[in-house]
Amino acid sequence: MLVLSEMVMSSSCSVEPTWVVRLACALGIVLALFERSRSNKGQVIDAAMIDGVAYLSTFVTSRVKLWKTGPRGTNWIDGGAPFYNTYYTADGKCIALGAIEPQFYNAALKGLGFNKEERKELMSIQNDTTTWPGTKARFAELFKTKTRDEWLKVHR
Known part of the structure; x- marks a missing residue:
């Protein structure tokens, strides 16, 4: 285990x-x-x-x-990274985001409603672990604005 x-x-x-x-x-x-x-x-x-x-x-x-370079919850694949995490939606369900590669991260950011300049900024700091908590908080707020089914339509 x-x-x-x-x-x-x-x-x-x-x-x-x-x-x-x-x-x-x-x-x-x-x-x-x-x-x-x-x-x-x-x-x-x-x-x-x-x-x-x-x-x-x-x-x-x-x-x-x-x-894995830090404690659990601070690394790429254990929920530390905002681009590889799970989030609650408006209906209390969960959605998984797995956008490690730049083209997928850009698409995810676009789907979340970030404009071109915001996407450029977020992509430039994607691997900066010091920014992850703030970015995760922003993503969590955004994902709570729609139901899971609504998000699935956005990201198809």
Whole structure:
């Protein structure tokens, strides 16, 4: 579970990563169906959380030095970055924002209603961790102005 704790956002609307087991199970089902189509024999699917964690932890642990430089909630992938976080919407639901690359961050900023000059400024400080708390607060305020469905229409 220690590895999973590195993958969970620190914001209050993050969810536990039970998708690890679901992903392993779905892959097992697909492979069992493939084998059945070839051999006409059934298969036993063994999907344990530890297997999924062991596989996925290679990604997380290989990037800890790059993405984790401070306490939880202050780094790129744990809810510290405003451009890679979850936010509450006007209807109390959550929306995830994952805009690490400049072109996606610019599109997200445009969707949030920032004008060209504001986007230019925010993009110039995207990786400045000292600005993240203020930017996150601005994003949180903006996301609360519309329902999740309204935001999904904006960002399609």
